[in-house]
Amino acid sequence: MPGSIEDRLRRIEDTLAIQQLPIRYAMAVDERDLDAWVDLFIPDVQVGRGLTGRAALREAIASMTRQFYRSIHQIVGHRIDLVDAENATGSVYCRTEHEVGDEWIVMAIRYDDTYRKVDGQWYFTRRKERHWYAADVTQRPQAVDFEGWAVAGRPNLPKSQAWNDFWASGDATSVTSSPVDRE
Numbered sequence: 001m002p003g004s005i006e007d008r009l010r011r012i013e014d015t016l017a018i019q020q021l022p023i024r025y026a027m028a029v030d031e032r033d034l035d036a037w038v039d040l041f042i043p044d045v046q047v048g049r050g051l052t053g054r055a056a057l058r059e060a061i062a063s064m065t066r067q068f069y070r071s072i073h074q075i076v077g078h079r080i081d082l083v084d085a086e087n088a089t090g091s092v093y094c095r096t097e098h099e100v101g102d103e104w105i106v107m108a109i110r111y112d113d114t115y116r117k118v119d120g121q122w123y124f125t126r127r128k129e130r131h132w133y134a135a136d137v138t139q140r141p142q143a144v145d146f147e148g149w150a151v152a153g154r155p156n157l158p159k160s161q162a163w164n165d166f167w168a169s170g171d172a173t174s175v176t177s178s179p180v181d182r183e
Helices: 005-031 034-038 054-067 161-168
Strands: 071-082 087-100 103-118 121-136
Touching: 005 034, 005 071, 005 087, 005 103, 005 121, 034 054
Parallel strands: none
Antiparallel strands: 071 087, 087 103, 103 121
16 A cells, blocks of 8 residues: 555545445435435436436435335445545445335345545445346245346346356356356
8 A cells, every 4th residue: 555644544534434335325225214315425416317416316216215115235345446535436245135015025236336525525426236136035036037026127247258258168057047148
């Protein structure tokens, strides 16, 4: 870790501050605390096409969270890359469970995040949810083609070039009945 002691201390403090964002996000979602949720994002957050700001984000997430009753977001890992003193990127692994009627939907998710420091405070700039599967707890993900909850959409992991290169040189049929499409 090159640099002065002050630079090193700043990077440590920034990393610790950024690490708080995903757990605060998870708690806000699970508690349906929409104000706490939107306050984790930069004030001019982009929401969809043409909409910006926390009020627009609040409106978007209010309707989204009515699609499930209870939820639990379990943060299981977080990688952070500090770009400079005001910008960072990261990836957060998460296991999420949602009560949807009589179903208990389990999802394995990776959030790909961008962060920005504004007036000394770190915020999300963007969160991109990517998941491997969504399935009722009584189902194997393969049994529902990894798409057991329409709200979650089509799974979009794994798709890295490393993943494709690894499996391109071998036969996966002995270890899976549901190989992913290579793109």
